[in-house]
Amino acid sequence: MHQALPSNALLAALSPEDREALTGAATLFTFQVGHVFVEAGEPVTHAYLIRRGIVSAVAAxxxxxxxxxFMVGREGITHPAASAAPVRTYSRHAAQADGEAWKIEVGRLRQLCRERPAIQSTILSYASTLQSELEQSAACNALHRAEQRFAKWLLRCHDRIDGDxxxxxxxxxAAMLGSQRTTVNEAAQALQKTGAITYSRGKITIIDRAMLERTACECYNGRTAEPPL
Structure with missing residues (x-):
């Protein structure tokens, strides 16, 4: 099984004092699959430092x-740009897997960033890495086969959850990958034939991660978008 990330990698990158200041201004928030954090076009009122679970940003x-x-897991924070200025979101943010997060009001987050520059620097480093990932994804979605993109997507989910x-x-x-259901089914069946996964009744189990990595396109680099420690 893959190695689990720390509770939240962005928090782990901070000094104990900055970490305490940030978590002290936040509340622990538990969410379930399907929970909507913010709809497309709405102003962002809160940011979430994910401890467990996955939040997907979905464009319609x-x-x-x-x-x-893109997706955010325990490596980062939703809406990192909101730490610097008020923002509206282009995409709908919803929970892809059950989890919990530190929830902080963005005005308070910006205040902390002004008072503690290391917090701002760490969040912006994460935002920069996420931007690079977005740029790569644009090319990936246009140029790589569905099976490759599906394998990459499963690996990125696997990096962010406990278990397989x-x-x-x-x-x-199909909604996540921007593909037809038949295309997704064909990709899943192909991965199942290689022994990388089993897929039945809406449940995917990763059996051979190494095989999945060999199938994934070059855009999967073997790690999530973590801020530098």
Whole structure:
């Protein structure tokens, strides 16, 4: 099984004093699959430092098609740009897996960043890494095969959860990958034939991570977007 990340890598990158200041201004928030943190176009009122679970940022087109833009797990924080200035979100942020997070009001977060520059620096370092990931994803979605992108996506989920099983329907997977259900099904069946996963009744279990890594495109670099320690 893969090695688990710390409770939250961004918090781990801070000094004990800055970490205490940040968590002291936050509240522990528990969420379940499907919980919506913010809808597209809404102003961001809170940021969440994920301790457990996954939050997906999903963009929706006028014709109803959707695609996951990025995901945030225990490596980071939602809406890092809100630590510097008020923002509205382009995408809908919703829970992809049950979890918990430190929830902090963005005005208070900006105040802490002014008082404690190391907090701002760490969050902006994470934001920079996330931006690089977004740029790479644009090329990936245009140029790589569905099976490769699906393998990469599963690995990135696996990096952010405990255990090896994901409860995901074909419909949900298609929405995340911006693909047709038939395309997702074909990709899942291909990965199952290689022995990388088992897939049945909306449940995916990763059996051979090394095989999944060999199948994934070059855009999977073997780690999540962590801030530098």
């Amino acid at each position: 087109m006028a014709d109803g098609r959707t695609v996951e833009v 099983t994901l409860n995901l329907t074909q419909e949900y997977l």
